[in-house]
Amino acid sequence: RLLMHHIRDCLPELKTRINVLAAQYQSLLNSYGEPVEDKSATLLQLITKFATEYCNTIEGTAKYIETSELCGGARICYIFHETFGRTLESVDPLGGLNTIDILTAIRNATGPRPALFVPEVSFELLVKRQIKRLEEPSLRCVELVHEEMQRIIQHCSNYSTQELLRFPKLHDAIVEVVTCLLRRRLPVTNEMVHNLVAIELAYINTKHPDFADACGLMNNNIE
Numbered sequence: 001r002l003l004m005h006h007i008r009d010c011l012p013e014l015k016t017r018i019n020v021l022a023a024q025y026q027s028l029l030n031s032y033g034e035p036v037e038d039k040s041a042t043l044l045q046l047i048t049k050f051a052t053e054y055c056n057t058i059e060g061t062a063k064y065i066e067t068s069e070l071c072g073g074a075r076i077c078y079i080f081h082e083t084f085g086r087t088l089e090s091v092d093p094l095g096g097l098n099t100i101d102i103l104t105a106i107r108n109a110t111g112p113r114p115a116l117f118v119p120e121v122s123f124e125l126l127v128k129r130q131i132k133r134l135e136e137p138s139l140r141c142v143e144l145v146h147e148e149m150q151r152i153i154q155h156c157s158n159y160s161t162q163e164l165l166r167f168p169k170l171h172d173a174i175v176e177v178v179t180c181l182l183r184r185r186l187p188v189t190n191e192m193v194h195n196l197v198a199i200e201l202a203y204i205n206t207k208h209p210d211f212a213d214a215c216g217l218m219n220n221n222i223e
Contacts, residue, residue: 046164050174053156071155075148084141091137093130102126120206128201135197142189146182153178 036042056062057072070078102122109122153175164171 043170046167046170047174050156050164054152054178057152057155066155072148072152075151076145079141079144079148083144084137087137087140088134091133095130095133097126097130124204127204131197131200134200135193138193138197139190142186142193146186146189149182150179153182 053062058076060073062072066072105122105125106119109119109125157171157175164174
């Protein structure tokens with residue numbers, strides 16, 4: 001009899017708790033959507049949605065746009081035109097050169113014969129040394145863009161669709177694949193920067209209008 005009274009007292013509360021838990025889990029189950037019938041099609045659809053969201057973030061057409069800071073394509077644009085651009089503008093073309101360096105290069109290029117004009121060999125030597133200084137800020141620009149593209153992955157993860165959040169392992173796998181892809185392309189991009197600088201170092205175009213203007217200015221001064 002004592003047991004019956006105890007059960008009668010506890011049963012309503014227990015029943016209420018069970019109903020609440022059942023409603024919670026039913027709501028969670030409903031949020032997952034309909035059962036997946038075609039796994040391949042669903043996989044392709046979710047990957048495509050993530051890729052589209054990533055591209056939209058770069059293009060500035062994403063559904064969720066940050067208002068507190070620059071991100072995505074806007075941040076990359078800022079890196080190119082502000083950070084990298086200002087760094088290049090701050091580079092002194094004659095930085096690291098002094099009169100002694102220039103005279104030494106000229107004398108070494110002429111050997112035992114006194115030079116009447118600046119030898120082309122010494123000129124190219126000095127110019128190439130200055131061009132080489134552009135490589136480091138260019139590599140830094142690549143690094144900053146790479147970091148921002150990594151941040152875009154996190155941005156897309158924060159605003160992932162409910163469908164993608166339904167499959168957390170798939171979500172983690174997509175993030176891992178994209179992260180590894182960007183990491184693999186970083187050395188290739190750095191190599192391209194090295195090659196671009198090497199191209200400039202390989203041929204000094206003295207027919208460039210800037211050289212013509214400089215020669216004209218020099219002739220005017222001589223006259």
